[in-house]
Amino acid sequence: xxxxxxxxxxAAAPAVLGFWPDHCVVLMTFGARHPFHARTDLPPAAxxxxxxxxxxxxxxxxxxxxxxxxxxxxxxYGADRDAETLHRHLRRVCRRSGLGVxxxxxxDGTHYRDLDEPPPESRPPRPHRRRHxxxxxxxxxxxxxxxxxxxxxxxxxxxxxAIVSGRLAHRSRAELAASIDQDPVAAAATxxxxxxxxxxxxxxxxxxxxxxxxxxxxxxxVRRLLAAGTxxxxxxxxxxxxxxxxxxxxxAAWSELDRASADAHVRLWSGAVRRAPDTLVAAPAxxxxxxxxxxxxxxxxxxxxxxCLAASPGYRxxxxxxxxxxxxxxxxxxxxxxxxxRGLPAH
Numbered sequence: 001x002x003x004x005x006x007x008x009x010x011a012a013a014p015a016v017l018g019f020w021p022d023h024c025v026v027l028m029t030f031g032a033r034h035p036f037h038a039r040t041d042l043p044p045a046a047x048x049x050x051x052x053x054x055x056x057x058x059x060x061x062x063x064x065x066x067x068x069x070x071x072x073x074x075x076x077y078g079a080d081r082d083a084e085t086l087h088r089h090l091r092r093v094c095r096r097s098g099l100g101v102x103x104x105x106x107x108d109g110t111h112y113r114d115l116d117e118p119p120p121e122s123r124p125p126r127p128h129r130r131r132h133x134x135x136x137x138x139x140x141x142x143x144x145x146x147x148x149x150x151x152x153x154x155x156x157x158x159x160x161x162a163i164v165s166g167r168l169a170h171r172s173r174a175e176l177a178a179s180i181d182q183d184p185v186a187a188a189a190t191x192x193x194x195x196x197x198x199x200x201x202x203x204x205x206x207x208x209x210x211x212x213x214x215x216x217x218x219x220x221x222v223r224r225l226l227a228a229g230t231x232x233x234x235x236x237x238x239x240x241x242x243x244x245x246x247x248x249x250x251x252a253a254w255s256e257l258d259r260a261s262a263d264a265h266v267r268l269w270s271g272a273v274r275r276a277p278d279t280l281v282a283a284p285a286x287x288x289x290x291x292x293x294x295x296x297x298x299x300x301x302x303x304x305x306x307x308c309l310a311a312s313p314g315y316r317x318x319x320x321x322x323x324x325x326x327x328x329x330x331x332x333x334x335x336x337x338x339x340x341x342r343g344l345p346a347h
Contacts, residue, residue, distance in 0.1 A: 015159060020168075025040055029064050035067075056089075067328060177306075241284065285304050
């Protein structure tokens with residue numbers, strides 16, 4: 001995408017994020033070794049203590065500096081005062097870091113304005129009309145209104161192409177997160193299959209021999225499901241989820257992931273997350289996060305990390321991915337998980 005106007009940038013934001021941004025700050029980087037785009041929540045002005053502003057600045061601009069970005073675009077979605085307060089801080093950080101701000105826009109869905117555009121000059125008040133002059137607050141509001149420009153990017157080529165390709169399928173981040181919410185009926189079927197098949201009777205694999213046997217079954221099952229493009233049956237899913245409570249067995253499924261197969265893994269593990277009981281959702285959620293990252297969908301990767309850690313705080317595979325995402329490392333940074341069965345007894 002080549003952006004030439006503010007409207008182009010406002011259309012690019014949902015296209016690269018995969019959802020329409022709201023109450024957040026969107027960062028676009030330029031000139032970096034690995035350019036990236038990011039978002040974070042826009043804190044209310046009343047909550048923007050110096051510590052909060054520093055945290056937001058480091059979260060957005062720290063990776064930009066480390067990746068060698070030369071310029072950034074900042075897009076603010078939310079209340080005027082929230083955007084102005086945070087932008088004053090981020091502008092200072094950019095200046096100290098040597099990052100050029102190409103454009104900083106505040107957008108509310110129908111109008112945008114340039115936050116760095118100086119307000120129109122006004123004539124000084126006449127002394128005898130002093131009591132009739134508007135308050136300072138009213139003057140600022142009028143200045144903001146004078147600099148607002150209408151926009152509508154719903155039919156912009158960037159947006160239409162993202163919708164047609166399937167990259168922009170959600171109206172908000174909350175809607176994207178809801179797309180992997182648990183399906184209670186499917187989760188109940190999976191839980192029932194755990195008992196009916198006697199899967200849980202043998203316990204979680206713990207010995208070297210049991211881990212190898214379970215891992216090889218998981219690996220063969222995942223390969224078959226990916227090749228066929230089908231979902232596992234309730235019985236298959238129940239066994240997958242139960243066995244993957246062992247990190248080494250889970251790594252057998254992880255070892256099949258690469259960039260070429262990432263989209264297929266996203267479909268497989270998205271379905272598994274929706275159909276998993278709460279006690280068994282951590283492993284498929286972590287695998288979904290890694291798959292989404294390799295597929296270039298950072299937003300879904302973050303949501304999967306959050307889902308995993310909510311179910312199992314301290315889950316190491318999700319924490320590791322969270323650190324990678326926080327540093328804005330590109331998918332090609334990872335070359336695979338290695339051999340899952342290293343050190344296990346041979347047949």
